[in-house]
Amino acid sequence: MSTSAAAAVTIDGVTKTFAKGGTVAVQDIDLEFQPGEFVSLIGPSGCGKSTLLRVIGDLVQPTTGTVQVGGKSAHQARLDRDYGMVFQEAVLFDWRTITKNISLPLELAGWDRSRRNERVKEMIDLVELSGFENHHPWELSGGMQMRVAIARALSFDPKLLLMDEPFGALDEMTRERLNLELLRIWEASGSTVVFVTHSITEAVFLSTRVVVMSPRPGRVAGIVDIDLPQPRTGDTREEPRFFELATELRELLRGRTPEGVH
Amino acid sequence: MATGWTRPFVVDDLTMPPMTDIVSRLWEPLAEGQPPLIRDLLDKSAFTMREAIAGFALGAVIGFTIGVVLHHSRLLRRGFLPYVVASQTVPILAIAPMVVIWLGGKGLPIWMPVAVIAAYLTFFPVAINTIRGLDSAEPRALELMRSYAASPWHVLWKVKFPASLPYIFAALKISATASVVGAIIGELPSSIQDGLGGAILNFNQYYSLDPTALWATNIVAAVLGIAFFGVIVLVEHLVVRAAPEHVA
Numbered sequence: 001m002s003t004s005a006a007a008a009v010t011i012d013g014v015t016k017t018f019a020k021g022g023t024v025a026v027q028d029i030d031l032e033f034q035p036g037e038f039v040s041l042i043g044p045s046g047c048g049k050s051t052l053l054r055v056i057g058d059l060v061q062p063t064t065g066t067v068q069v070g071g072k073s074a075h076q077a078r079l080d081r082d083y084g085m086v087f088q089e090a091v092l093f094d095w096r097t098i099t100k101n102i103s104l105p106l107e108l109a110g111w112d113r114s115r116r117n118e119r120v121k122e123m124i125d126l127v128e129l130s131g132f133e134n135h136h137p138w139e140l141s142g143g144m145q146m147r148v149a150i151a152r153a154l155s156f157d158p159k160l161l162l163m164d165e166p167f168g169a170l171d172e173m174t175r176e177r178l179n180l181e182l183l184r185i186w187e188a189s190g191s192t193v194v195f196v197t198h199s200i201t202e203a204v205f206l207s208t209r210v211v212v213m214s215p216r217p218g219r220v221a222g223i224v225d226i227d228l229p230q231p232r233t234g235d236t237r238e239e240p241r242f243f244e245l246a247t248e249l250r251e252l253l254r255g256r257t258p259e260g261v262h
Numbered sequence: 263m264a265t266g267w268t269r270p271f272v273v274d275d276l277t278m279p280p281m282t283d284i285v286s287r288l289w290e291p292l293a294e295g296q297p298p299l300i301r302d303l304l305d306k307s308a309f310t311m312r313e314a315i316a317g318f319a320l321g322a323v324i325g326f327t328i329g330v331v332l333h334h335s336r337l338l339r340r341g342f343l344p345y346v347v348a349s350q351t352v353p354i355l356a357i358a359p360m361v362v363i364w365l366g367g368k369g370l371p372i373w374m375p376v377a378v379i380a381a382y383l384t385f386f387p388v389a390i391n392t393i394r395g396l397d398s399a400e401p402r403a404l405e406l407m408r409s410y411a412a413s414p415w416h417v418l419w420k421v422k423f424p425a426s427l428p429y430i431f432a433a434l435k436i437s438a439t440a441s442v443v444g445a446i447i448g449e450l451p452s453s454i455q456d457g458l459g460g461a462i463l464n465f466n467q468y469y470s471l472d473p474t475a476l477w478a479t480n481i482v483a484a485v486l487g488i489a490f491f492g493v494i495v496l497v498e499h500l501v502v503r504a505a506p507e508h509v510a
Binding site: 085 | 400402403406407408409410411412416420421424425434504
Protein backbone atom coordinates (compact mmCIF):
# COMPACT_ATOMS: atom_id res chain seq x y z
CA MET A 1 0.00 0.00 0.00
CA SER A 2 1.32 3.41 -0.91
CA THR A 3 2.10 5.67 2.01
CA SER A 4 1.09 9.17 1.11
CA ALA A 5 2.39 11.83 3.48
CA ALA A 6 -0.91 13.62 3.20
CA ALA A 7 -3.01 10.65 4.40
CA ALA A 8 -4.83 11.25 7.68
CA VAL A 9 -4.45 7.62 8.73
CA THR A 10 -2.45 4.83 7.11
CA ILE A 11 -2.88 1.31 8.45
CA ASP A 12 -0.31 -1.07 7.00
CA GLY A 13 -0.57 -4.83 7.57
CA VAL A 14 -1.90 -4.56 11.12
CA THR A 15 -2.60 -7.73 13.08
CA LYS A 16 -3.41 -7.72 16.77
CA THR A 17 -3.27 -10.93 18.80
CA PHE A 18 -4.13 -10.66 22.47
CA ALA A 19 -1.68 -12.39 24.77
CA LYS A 20 -4.50 -13.82 26.87
CA GLY A 21 -5.81 -16.90 25.06
CA GLY A 22 -4.13 -15.90 21.79
CA THR A 23 -7.31 -14.36 20.38
CA VAL A 24 -6.73 -12.73 17.02
CA ALA A 25 -8.68 -9.46 17.25
CA VAL A 26 -7.81 -8.07 13.80
CA GLN A 27 -5.80 -9.62 10.98
CA ASP A 28 -3.94 -8.13 8.00
CA ILE A 29 -5.67 -4.76 7.93
CA ASP A 30 -4.59 -2.32 5.19
CA LEU A 31 -6.51 0.95 5.10
CA GLU A 32 -5.88 4.57 4.20
CA PHE A 33 -8.09 7.50 5.20
CA GLN A 34 -7.74 10.91 3.55
CA PRO A 35 -7.94 14.24 5.39
CA GLY A 36 -11.53 15.45 5.82
CA GLU A 37 -13.04 12.00 5.34
CA PHE A 38 -15.75 10.65 7.63
CA VAL A 39 -15.04 6.93 7.81
CA SER A 40 -17.18 4.46 9.73
CA LEU A 41 -15.96 1.06 10.86
CA ILE A 42 -18.93 -1.27 11.06
CA GLY A 43 -19.25 -4.91 12.00
CA PRO A 44 -20.76 -7.33 14.49
CA SER A 45 -19.32 -7.52 18.01
CA GLY A 46 -16.03 -9.36 18.02
CA CYS A 47 -14.91 -8.02 14.63
CA GLY A 48 -12.18 -5.95 16.29
CA LYS A 49 -13.43 -2.53 15.18
CA SER A 50 -12.87 -1.01 18.63
CA THR A 51 -9.43 -2.64 18.80
CA LEU A 52 -8.54 -1.18 15.41
CA LEU A 53 -9.62 2.28 16.61
CA ARG A 54 -7.39 1.89 19.68
CA VAL A 55 -4.48 0.81 17.49
CA ILE A 56 -4.90 4.05 15.51
CA GLY A 57 -4.91 5.98 18.81
CA ASP A 58 -1.81 4.15 20.10
CA LEU A 59 -3.84 2.90 23.06
CA VAL A 60 -3.28 -0.71 21.92
CA GLN A 61 -0.02 -1.86 20.33
CA PRO A 62 -0.37 -3.90 17.12
CA THR A 63 1.32 -7.31 17.14
CA THR A 64 2.54 -6.74 13.59
CA GLY A 65 2.20 -3.89 11.11
CA THR A 66 2.42 -0.14 11.44
CA VAL A 67 0.03 2.79 11.77
CA GLN A 68 0.74 6.32 10.67
CA VAL A 69 -1.37 9.31 11.65
CA GLY A 70 -0.84 12.45 9.57
CA GLY A 71 2.52 11.10 8.39
CA LYS A 72 3.82 10.41 11.92
CA SER A 73 3.91 7.17 13.86
CA ALA A 74 0.73 6.62 15.90
CA HIS A 75 2.83 6.91 19.05
CA GLN A 76 4.24 10.31 18.09
CA ALA A 77 0.78 11.48 17.04
CA ARG A 78 -0.58 10.60 20.49
CA LEU A 79 2.28 12.41 22.21
CA ASP A 80 1.62 15.44 19.98
CA ARG A 81 -2.11 15.29 20.86
CA ASP A 82 -3.06 15.02 17.18
CA TYR A 83 -6.34 13.21 17.83
CA GLY A 84 -9.33 13.49 20.15
CA MET A 85 -11.09 10.40 21.48
CA VAL A 86 -14.74 9.84 22.35
CA PHE A 87 -15.91 6.60 23.99
CA GLN A 88 -19.32 4.96 24.23
CA GLU A 89 -19.62 6.34 27.75
CA ALA A 90 -19.07 10.08 28.06
CA VAL A 91 -16.35 9.50 30.75
CA LEU A 92 -16.91 12.87 32.42
CA PHE A 93 -15.49 13.64 35.83
CA ASP A 94 -18.19 14.17 38.45
CA TRP A 95 -16.00 16.49 40.51
CA ARG A 96 -15.57 18.89 37.59
CA THR A 97 -18.12 21.27 36.14
CA ILE A 98 -18.97 21.11 32.43
CA THR A 99 -16.53 23.96 31.77
CA LYS A 100 -13.79 22.20 33.74
CA ASN A 101 -14.44 18.89 32.00
CA ILE A 102 -14.04 20.47 28.59
CA SER A 103 -10.89 22.32 29.61
CA LEU A 104 -9.14 19.22 31.02
CA PRO A 105 -7.08 18.45 27.88
CA LEU A 106 -6.18 22.14 27.64
CA GLU A 107 -4.89 22.10 31.23
CA LEU A 108 -2.77 19.06 30.36
CA ALA A 109 -1.43 20.87 27.29
CA GLY A 110 -0.42 23.78 29.51
CA TRP A 111 -2.74 26.47 28.12
CA ASP A 112 -3.09 29.49 30.38
CA ARG A 113 -6.39 30.24 32.07
CA SER A 114 -7.67 33.05 29.86
CA ARG A 115 -6.92 31.13 26.67
CA ARG A 116 -8.63 28.05 28.15
CA ASN A 117 -11.75 30.00 29.12
CA GLU A 118 -11.98 31.56 25.69
CA ARG A 119 -11.67 28.19 23.97
CA VAL A 120 -14.17 26.46 26.28
CA LYS A 121 -16.70 29.20 25.55
CA GLU A 122 -16.33 28.52 21.82
CA MET A 123 -16.77 24.78 22.37
CA ILE A 124 -19.86 25.30 24.58
CA ASP A 125 -21.38 27.37 21.76
CA LEU A 126 -20.40 24.76 19.17
CA VAL A 127 -22.21 21.93 20.98
CA GLU A 128 -25.03 24.25 22.09
CA LEU A 129 -24.70 23.82 25.84
CA SER A 130 -24.88 27.51 26.83
CA GLY A 131 -26.33 27.89 30.30
CA PHE A 132 -24.85 24.61 31.54
CA GLU A 133 -21.27 25.85 32.01
CA ASN A 134 -21.30 25.46 35.78
CA HIS A 135 -23.46 22.36 36.00
CA HIS A 136 -22.01 19.02 37.03
CA PRO A 137 -22.15 16.02 34.68
CA TRP A 138 -24.79 14.14 36.69
CA GLU A 139 -27.20 17.04 36.16
CA LEU A 140 -27.18 16.48 32.37
CA SER A 141 -29.01 13.94 30.21
CA GLY A 142 -27.07 11.20 28.41
CA GLY A 143 -27.22 13.08 25.10
CA MET A 144 -25.95 16.29 26.69
CA GLN A 145 -23.14 14.41 28.42
CA MET A 146 -22.07 13.02 25.05
CA ARG A 147 -22.02 16.53 23.59
CA VAL A 148 -19.68 17.55 26.43
CA ALA A 149 -17.43 14.58 25.58
CA ILE A 150 -17.36 15.69 21.92
CA ALA A 151 -16.60 19.28 22.90
CA ARG A 152 -13.76 18.04 25.11
CA ALA A 153 -12.33 15.89 22.30
CA LEU A 154 -12.41 18.85 19.89
CA SER A 155 -11.27 21.49 22.40
CA PHE A 156 -7.60 21.33 21.40
CA ASP A 157 -8.51 21.33 17.70
CA PRO A 158 -7.15 17.89 16.73
CA LYS A 159 -6.92 16.95 13.07
CA LEU A 160 -8.41 13.54 13.79
CA LEU A 161 -11.43 12.51 15.83
CA LEU A 162 -11.68 8.87 16.97
CA MET A 163 -15.15 7.83 18.12
CA ASP A 164 -15.98 4.44 19.63
CA GLU A 165 -19.76 3.88 19.35
CA PRO A 166 -20.39 7.28 20.92
CA PHE A 167 -24.16 7.19 20.48
CA GLY A 168 -24.64 3.47 21.15
CA ALA A 169 -26.16 4.00 24.58
CA LEU A 170 -28.60 6.72 23.53
CA ASP A 171 -32.23 6.47 22.46
CA GLU A 172 -33.06 6.60 18.75
CA MET A 173 -34.33 10.19 18.71
CA THR A 174 -31.40 11.63 20.63
CA ARG A 175 -29.11 9.63 18.42
CA GLU A 176 -30.53 11.03 15.17
CA ARG A 177 -30.32 14.58 16.50
CA LEU A 178 -26.71 14.10 17.61
CA ASN A 179 -25.87 12.55 14.23
CA LEU A 180 -26.94 15.80 12.55
CA GLU A 181 -25.00 17.83 15.10
CA LEU A 182 -21.90 15.74 14.61
CA LEU A 183 -22.04 16.31 10.84
CA ARG A 184 -22.39 20.05 11.40
CA ILE A 185 -19.37 19.99 13.75
CA TRP A 186 -17.40 17.84 11.31
CA GLU A 187 -18.07 20.29 8.48
CA ALA A 188 -17.19 23.27 10.67
CA SER A 189 -13.95 21.77 12.01
CA GLY A 190 -12.72 20.16 8.79
CA SER A 191 -11.20 17.29 10.78
CA THR A 192 -11.07 13.63 9.81
CA VAL A 193 -13.44 11.34 11.72
CA VAL A 194 -13.05 7.60 12.30
CA PHE A 195 -16.33 6.37 13.72
CA VAL A 196 -17.02 2.90 15.13
CA THR A 197 -20.66 1.79 15.08
CA HIS A 198 -22.81 -1.31 14.81
CA SER A 199 -25.72 0.60 13.29
CA ILE A 200 -26.03 0.28 9.50
CA THR A 201 -28.24 3.34 9.09
CA GLU A 202 -25.99 5.46 11.28
CA ALA A 203 -22.96 4.47 9.22
CA VAL A 204 -24.71 5.30 5.91
CA PHE A 205 -26.09 8.58 7.18
CA LEU A 206 -22.83 9.94 8.61
CA SER A 207 -20.05 8.63 6.43
CA THR A 208 -18.26 9.44 3.25
CA ARG A 209 -16.89 5.87 3.35
CA VAL A 210 -17.79 2.74 5.33
CA VAL A 211 -15.37 -0.07 6.14
CA VAL A 212 -17.29 -3.31 6.73
CA MET A 213 -15.54 -5.79 9.01
CA SER A 214 -16.17 -9.50 9.56
CA PRO A 215 -15.52 -11.26 12.86
CA ARG A 216 -13.10 -13.86 14.26
CA PRO A 217 -10.56 -12.85 13.20
CA GLY A 218 -11.46 -9.26 12.35
CA ARG A 219 -10.88 -8.55 8.66
CA VAL A 220 -12.01 -6.01 6.13
CA ALA A 221 -14.98 -7.55 4.29
CA GLY A 222 -15.50 -4.58 2.00
CA ILE A 223 -15.35 -0.82 1.63
CA VAL A 224 -18.38 1.13 0.44
CA ASP A 225 -18.28 4.74 -0.81
CA ILE A 226 -21.31 6.63 0.44
CA ASP A 227 -22.16 8.90 -2.48
CA LEU A 228 -25.14 10.62 -0.84
CA PRO A 229 -25.07 14.39 -1.40
CA GLN A 230 -23.68 16.73 1.24
CA PRO A 231 -24.84 18.24 3.48
CA ARG A 232 -26.98 15.44 4.83
CA THR A 233 -30.32 16.43 6.27
CA GLY A 234 -33.24 14.79 8.02
CA ASP A 235 -34.58 13.89 4.55
CA THR A 236 -31.42 12.00 3.57
CA ARG A 237 -32.71 8.97 5.46
CA GLU A 238 -35.73 8.79 3.15
CA GLU A 239 -33.88 8.84 -0.16
CA PRO A 240 -33.92 5.63 -2.27
CA ARG A 241 -30.12 5.74 -2.53
CA PHE A 242 -29.94 5.63 1.28
CA PHE A 243 -31.80 2.30 1.28
CA GLU A 244 -29.67 0.90 -1.54
CA LEU A 245 -26.49 1.68 0.38
CA ALA A 246 -27.91 0.28 3.62
CA THR A 247 -28.82 -2.93 1.76
CA GLU A 248 -25.33 -3.10 0.28
CA LEU A 249 -23.80 -2.87 3.76
CA ARG A 250 -26.23 -5.45 5.10
CA GLU A 251 -25.26 -7.89 2.36
CA LEU A 252 -21.57 -7.40 3.11
CA LEU A 253 -22.19 -7.93 6.81
CA ARG A 254 -23.93 -11.22 5.95
CA GLY A 255 -20.83 -12.32 4.08
CA ARG A 256 -22.16 -11.90 0.54
CA THR A 257 -20.48 -9.75 -2.06
CA PRO A 258 -23.01 -7.54 -3.80
CA GLU A 259 -22.51 -6.37 -7.36
CA GLY A 260 -20.37 -3.33 -7.93
CA VAL A 261 -18.29 -3.81 -4.77
CA HIS A 262 -14.85 -5.30 -4.75
CA MET B 263 -30.72 -0.17 93.97
CA ALA B 264 -31.56 -2.34 91.01
CA THR B 265 -34.34 -1.34 88.67
CA GLY B 266 -35.57 -3.12 85.59
CA TRP B 267 -34.26 -6.25 83.92
CA THR B 268 -30.51 -6.54 84.36
CA ARG B 269 -29.84 -10.31 84.43
CA PRO B 270 -27.41 -11.97 84.09
CA PHE B 271 -25.49 -8.96 85.39
CA VAL B 272 -25.75 -7.52 88.82
CA VAL B 273 -26.14 -3.80 88.35
CA ASP B 274 -25.86 -1.33 91.18
CA ASP B 275 -24.57 2.22 91.58
CA LEU B 276 -20.98 0.94 91.64
CA THR B 277 -21.01 -1.04 88.38
CA MET B 278 -23.21 1.43 86.48
CA PRO B 279 -23.97 4.71 88.21
CA PRO B 280 -27.14 6.51 87.07
CA MET B 281 -26.59 8.89 84.16
CA THR B 282 -27.86 11.81 86.26
CA ASP B 283 -25.15 11.14 88.87
CA ILE B 284 -22.47 10.98 86.20
CA VAL B 285 -23.51 14.27 84.62
CA SER B 286 -23.93 16.09 87.90
CA ARG B 287 -20.50 14.82 88.98
CA LEU B 288 -19.01 17.04 86.27
CA TRP B 289 -20.06 20.13 88.17
CA GLU B 290 -18.73 18.96 91.52
CA PRO B 291 -15.13 19.70 92.50
CA LEU B 292 -12.53 16.96 92.50
CA ALA B 293 -11.71 17.78 96.11
CA GLU B 294 -12.83 20.40 98.59
CA GLY B 295 -12.04 23.96 97.43
CA GLN B 296 -11.10 23.04 93.85
CA PRO B 297 -12.84 24.05 90.60
CA PRO B 298 -15.53 21.70 89.22
CA LEU B 299 -14.39 18.45 87.58
CA ILE B 300 -15.48 19.64 84.15
CA ARG B 301 -12.90 22.44 84.23
CA ASP B 302 -10.12 19.99 84.96
CA LEU B 303 -11.36 17.57 82.28
CA LEU B 304 -11.62 20.33 79.66
CA ASP B 305 -8.00 21.35 80.29
CA LYS B 306 -6.93 17.72 79.98
CA SER B 307 -9.09 17.33 76.85
CA ALA B 308 -7.30 20.23 75.20
CA PHE B 309 -3.97 18.57 75.94
CA THR B 310 -5.11 15.17 74.64
CA MET B 311 -6.73 16.71 71.56
CA ARG B 312 -3.44 18.37 70.65
CA GLU B 313 -1.77 14.95 70.73
CA ALA B 314 -4.64 13.40 68.81
CA ILE B 315 -4.76 16.08 66.08
CA ALA B 316 -0.98 16.06 65.64
CA GLY B 317 -1.02 12.26 65.52
CA PHE B 318 -3.96 12.26 63.12
CA ALA B 319 -2.23 14.70 60.76
CA LEU B 320 1.05 12.83 60.92
CA GLY B 321 -0.68 9.46 60.41
CA ALA B 322 -2.78 10.78 57.51
CA VAL B 323 0.28 12.16 55.69
CA ILE B 324 2.31 8.98 56.25
CA GLY B 325 -0.64 6.74 55.36
CA PHE B 326 -1.37 8.68 52.17
CA THR B 327 2.28 8.64 51.14
CA ILE B 328 2.53 4.88 51.71
CA GLY B 329 -0.71 4.43 49.77
CA VAL B 330 0.53 6.43 46.77
CA VAL B 331 3.88 4.61 46.69
CA LEU B 332 2.35 1.14 47.05
CA HIS B 333 -0.30 1.95 44.42
CA HIS B 334 2.40 2.67 41.87
CA SER B 335 4.66 -0.32 42.52
CA ARG B 336 3.26 -3.83 42.46
CA LEU B 337 6.62 -5.09 43.69
CA LEU B 338 6.72 -2.76 46.69
CA ARG B 339 3.09 -3.55 47.43
CA ARG B 340 3.82 -7.26 47.62
CA GLY B 341 6.98 -6.78 49.61
CA PHE B 342 5.97 -4.02 51.97
CA LEU B 343 2.23 -4.43 52.57
CA PRO B 344 2.59 -7.50 54.85
CA TYR B 345 4.74 -5.40 57.20
CA VAL B 346 2.18 -2.61 57.17
CA VAL B 347 -0.47 -5.16 58.17
CA ALA B 348 1.83 -6.76 60.75
CA SER B 349 2.44 -3.35 62.34
CA GLN B 350 -1.20 -3.26 63.35
CA THR B 351 -1.20 -6.69 64.97
CA VAL B 352 1.35 -5.53 67.56
CA PRO B 353 -0.55 -4.22 70.61
CA ILE B 354 -0.18 -0.48 70.92
CA LEU B 355 0.59 -0.90 74.63
CA ALA B 356 3.72 -2.87 73.70
CA ILE B 357 4.91 -0.17 71.29
CA ALA B 358 4.11 2.87 73.40
CA PRO B 359 6.92 2.56 76.03
CA MET B 360 9.53 2.14 73.28
CA VAL B 361 8.35 5.22 71.42
CA VAL B 362 8.35 7.22 74.64
CA ILE B 363 11.92 6.14 75.43
CA TRP B 364 13.18 6.70 71.87
CA LEU B 365 11.69 10.15 71.51
CA GLY B 366 11.76 11.26 75.17
CA GLY B 367 14.46 13.58 76.47
CA LYS B 368 15.40 14.83 73.00
CA GLY B 369 14.18 18.34 73.69
CA LEU B 370 10.82 17.54 72.06
CA PRO B 371 7.59 18.70 73.67
CA ILE B 372 6.23 16.14 76.11
CA TRP B 373 3.17 15.40 73.94
CA MET B 374 5.19 14.57 70.82
CA PRO B 375 5.86 10.88 71.58
CA VAL B 376 2.16 10.43 72.30
CA ALA B 377 1.28 12.03 68.95
CA VAL B 378 3.58 9.50 67.28
CA ILE B 379 1.75 6.66 69.02
CA ALA B 380 -1.58 8.08 67.84
CA ALA B 381 -0.14 8.32 64.32
CA TYR B 382 0.84 4.65 64.52
CA LEU B 383 -2.84 3.82 64.97
CA THR B 384 -4.17 6.24 62.33
CA PHE B 385 -1.86 5.75 59.33
CA PHE B 386 -3.07 2.21 58.62
CA PRO B 387 -6.67 2.79 57.49
CA VAL B 388 -5.52 5.79 55.42
CA ALA B 389 -2.80 3.73 53.70
CA ILE B 390 -5.13 0.82 52.89
CA ASN B 391 -7.97 3.03 51.63
CA THR B 392 -5.64 5.27 49.62
CA ILE B 393 -4.46 2.20 47.70
CA ARG B 394 -8.05 1.09 47.11
CA GLY B 395 -9.18 4.59 46.21
CA LEU B 396 -6.40 5.19 43.68
CA ASP B 397 -7.15 1.76 42.16
CA SER B 398 -10.82 2.75 41.82
CA ALA B 399 -10.26 5.21 38.93
CA GLU B 400 -12.20 3.96 35.90
CA PRO B 401 -10.17 2.19 33.18
CA ARG B 402 -11.92 4.38 30.55
CA ALA B 403 -10.83 7.53 32.38
CA LEU B 404 -7.25 6.29 32.41
CA GLU B 405 -7.48 5.43 28.70
CA LEU B 406 -8.77 8.96 28.05
CA MET B 407 -5.82 10.44 29.94
CA ARG B 408 -3.49 8.23 27.91
CA SER B 409 -5.03 9.58 24.71
CA TYR B 410 -4.07 13.07 25.95
CA ALA B 411 -0.50 11.86 26.59
CA ALA B 412 -0.96 12.91 30.23
CA SER B 413 2.02 12.57 32.58
CA PRO B 414 1.78 10.12 35.53
CA TRP B 415 1.69 13.18 37.79
CA HIS B 416 -1.37 14.59 35.98
CA VAL B 417 -3.08 11.20 36.02
CA LEU B 418 -2.52 11.02 39.77
CA TRP B 419 -3.71 14.52 40.65
CA LYS B 420 -6.45 15.06 38.09
CA VAL B 421 -8.05 11.59 38.01
CA LYS B 422 -6.86 9.11 40.60
CA PHE B 423 -6.69 11.41 43.61
CA PRO B 424 -10.18 12.94 43.15
CA ALA B 425 -11.57 9.42 42.54
CA SER B 426 -9.96 8.21 45.75
CA LEU B 427 -11.32 10.98 48.00
CA PRO B 428 -14.47 9.12 49.12
CA TYR B 429 -12.25 6.18 50.15
CA ILE B 430 -9.74 8.42 51.89
CA PHE B 431 -12.45 10.23 53.83
CA ALA B 432 -13.91 6.89 54.96
CA ALA B 433 -10.44 6.13 56.38
CA LEU B 434 -10.05 9.59 57.93
CA LYS B 435 -13.30 9.09 59.84
CA ILE B 436 -11.94 5.86 61.34
CA SER B 437 -8.61 7.56 62.00
CA ALA B 438 -10.19 10.55 63.73
CA THR B 439 -11.70 8.40 66.47
CA ALA B 440 -8.67 6.09 66.58
CA SER B 441 -6.35 9.05 67.10
CA VAL B 442 -8.21 10.04 70.28
CA VAL B 443 -7.96 6.47 71.57
CA GLY B 444 -4.28 6.38 70.54
CA ALA B 445 -3.53 9.61 72.36
CA ILE B 446 -5.22 8.41 75.57
CA ILE B 447 -3.45 5.04 75.49
CA GLY B 448 -0.15 6.70 74.60
CA GLU B 449 -0.32 8.82 77.75
CA LEU B 450 -0.44 5.79 80.04
CA PRO B 451 3.16 4.49 79.70
CA SER B 452 4.51 8.05 79.37
CA SER B 453 3.30 8.95 82.86
CA ILE B 454 1.77 12.10 81.37
CA GLN B 455 -0.64 13.59 83.89
CA ASP B 456 -1.83 16.51 81.76
CA GLY B 457 -4.20 14.54 79.56
CA LEU B 458 -7.32 12.39 79.75
CA GLY B 459 -5.19 9.22 79.88
CA GLY B 460 -3.66 10.38 83.12
CA ALA B 461 -7.09 11.24 84.51
CA ILE B 462 -8.48 7.82 83.54
CA LEU B 463 -5.54 6.05 85.20
CA ASN B 464 -6.02 8.15 88.30
CA PHE B 465 -9.79 7.68 88.56
CA ASN B 466 -9.35 3.94 87.97
CA GLN B 467 -7.57 3.68 91.29
CA TYR B 468 -10.40 5.40 93.13
CA TYR B 469 -13.22 3.67 91.26
CA SER B 470 -14.71 1.90 94.28
CA LEU B 471 -14.89 5.22 96.16
CA ASP B 472 -15.99 7.47 93.29
CA PRO B 473 -17.18 5.55 90.20
CA THR B 474 -18.89 8.60 88.68
CA ALA B 475 -15.56 10.44 88.14
CA LEU B 476 -14.28 7.71 85.78
CA TRP B 477 -17.60 7.48 83.98
CA ALA B 478 -17.67 11.24 83.55
CA THR B 479 -14.15 11.17 82.10
CA ASN B 480 -15.12 8.39 79.69
CA ILE B 481 -18.04 10.44 78.48
CA VAL B 482 -15.82 13.47 77.89
CA ALA B 483 -13.38 11.25 75.95
CA ALA B 484 -16.26 9.88 73.86
CA VAL B 485 -17.53 13.39 73.11
CA LEU B 486 -14.03 14.35 71.90
CA GLY B 487 -13.94 11.41 69.51
CA ILE B 488 -17.43 12.14 68.21
CA ALA B 489 -16.61 15.84 67.74
CA PHE B 490 -13.45 15.02 65.80
CA PHE B 491 -15.44 12.57 63.67
CA GLY B 492 -18.02 15.30 63.06
CA VAL B 493 -15.38 17.74 61.88
CA ILE B 494 -14.12 15.21 59.31
CA VAL B 495 -17.68 14.60 58.08
CA LEU B 496 -18.11 18.36 57.68
CA VAL B 497 -14.86 18.72 55.72
CA GLU B 498 -15.88 15.76 53.54
CA HIS B 499 -19.14 17.50 52.64
CA LEU B 500 -17.21 20.62 51.65
CA VAL B 501 -14.54 18.79 49.65
CA VAL B 502 -16.21 15.81 47.98
CA ARG B 503 -18.82 16.81 45.49
CA ALA B 504 -20.14 13.39 44.69
CA ALA B 505 -23.07 12.75 42.39
CA PRO B 506 -26.33 12.35 44.31
CA GLU B 507 -26.36 8.59 43.75
CA HIS B 508 -22.90 8.35 45.29
CA VAL B 509 -23.99 9.93 48.55
CA ALA B 510 -25.00 7.17 50.88
